[in-house]
Amino acid sequence: MQTYIEEEEDINNIDSNNLELLSYDKENISNRVKEIKNSIAILNKELSELTLDCRHSDGYNIKLIIKNDGSRVGLRKICDICDNIIGYPTSNEKNEWCNDGKDIDK
Numbered sequence: 830m831q832t833y834i835e836e837e838e839d840i841n842n843i844d845s846n847n848l849e850l851l852s853y854d855k856e857n858i859s860n861r862v863k864e865i866k867n868s869i870a871i872l873n874k875e876l877s878e879l880t881l882d883c884r885h886s887d888g889y890n891i892k893l894i895i896k897n898d899g900s901r902v903g904l905r906k907i908c909d910i911c912d913n914i915i916g917y918p919t920s921n922e923k924n925e926w927c928n929d930g931k932d933i934d935k
């Protein structure tokens with residue numbers, strides 16, 4: 830009988846330890862997610878400011894843009910400096926792209 834009670838106490842201790850660990854992890858994950866999202870927002874703001882400042886004056890490449898879901902958007906002009914989409918290629922540029930390099934960007 831005494832042994833049974835001791836075992837029960839051990840199980841209760843393990844359970845409460847696990848619960849503390851779980852709630853600690855939840856809080857950690859939640860805080861880290863907030864930190865990362867905040868960092869992404871700050872970096873996105875800096876990225877769009879840099880893109881606005883760029884004059885896209887130092888050349889560009891033609892690249893096939895593919896979305897994260899794998900669907901193709903098409904050929905676009907990509908600025909060499911800021912790596913931003915700056916327009917559509919001419920039909921000559923499209924033909925050149927088909928014959929030469931096929932830089933695929935996401």
Ligand SMILES: [Zn+2]
Pocket residue numbers: 880883884885886908909910911912913
């Ligand atoms: Zn640019």
